[in-house]
Amino acid sequence: MMLTTLGLMSGTSLDGVDVAMIETDGKRVQRFGPSGYRPYTERERSLLRQALTEAVNLPQRDARPGILREAEQAVTIAHAEAVAIFVAQNRISFEDIDIVGFHGQTVLHRPEKRLTVQIGDAAALAKAIHIPVMHDFRAADVAAGGQGAPFVPVYHRALAQSLGRDGPIVVVNIGGISNITYIDGNDTLIACDTGPGNALLDDFMFRTMHQPFDREGRLAAQGVADEAWVTRALELPFFTLPPPKSLDRNDFAALKLGPMQPADGAATLTAFTTTAIARIVPLLPKPPKSWIVCGGGARNLTMIRMLREQLAPATVEAAETLGWSSDAIEAQAFGFLAARGLKGLPLSYPATTGVPMPMTGGVIARP
Incomplete structure (x- = not known):
């Protein structure tokens, strides 16, 4: 059904x-629906940055001391607003939606301690939007000894199989962290984080240029x-581990660029991201x-140009060129x-x- x-x-x-609607039976995607986006305000972003810092010392996954409680309320309200705006803009009735997949905001990911916190x-979200909400997707996997990430591969497989092309195909998602899904027919599905994404x-653009990101990679271009810096950064043990493996954005906090021009810093960090992705091939x-x-x-x-150079002779193309929505793909995945x-x-x-056996997961909150 x-x-x-x-x-x-x-x-x-x-x-x-990010908000995205799809029609699916959980095995294939019948139709892409509309997608939407509700940006965080500066105040919300600031709260979340503080929450990331404070979450490092969380004693257990359901604890919400201090700023974390305030951040959780802000996240919940932002998501409720995102759904309300989406439904209004697309003239959809709440009753037309069967289930909402709610990832939440990750503030700590420590699978080696069997701990992941979103x-x-x-x-509260289910009550606000009057739709059943499935959440806590990662907890069962981490509790069973899995890395709890990445979780989008099953969706990547459904999309890749619809292309009807020879494999192996890799879908690489470059968000805050970069992760890959390796798809070769029905049988082989491998996934892992590869290293930093954006x-x-x-963070560098925000610190040095007061801009949220390097638009189109113009500054890096x-x-x-600094190839020597990239080589040293890639000496971290993570990069030689076989998949599956996952990262937290704080795992690179100790890496510091030396004094350099902003354009060189942007080029160096872009090269770090792409070289780390290429490192997974062997x-x-x-x-x-x-x-x-x-x-x-x-x-x-x-970033795309550097990837093409490092991954040749394989082809590298943006998801948009295939009719996929790069912006909506992760939101679609949680639906x-x-x-x-x-x-x-x-x-x-x-x-x-890396979980011992295939794991289902998710918890339902009803309105």
């Missing part, structure tokens, strides 16, 4: 709430990457034939995962998160 699902995603880049009050670059069963780039990085032309969760289908697998 096809369900109309609404996926809500707020990523590590702290930019805002803030956002699903019960988080380090965005004017600079020269750790995969076969060299991929094609790479499909989604997430914010797909709009960074310098897809909500449908799978409702039907008891696996959300994660041994080769995507």
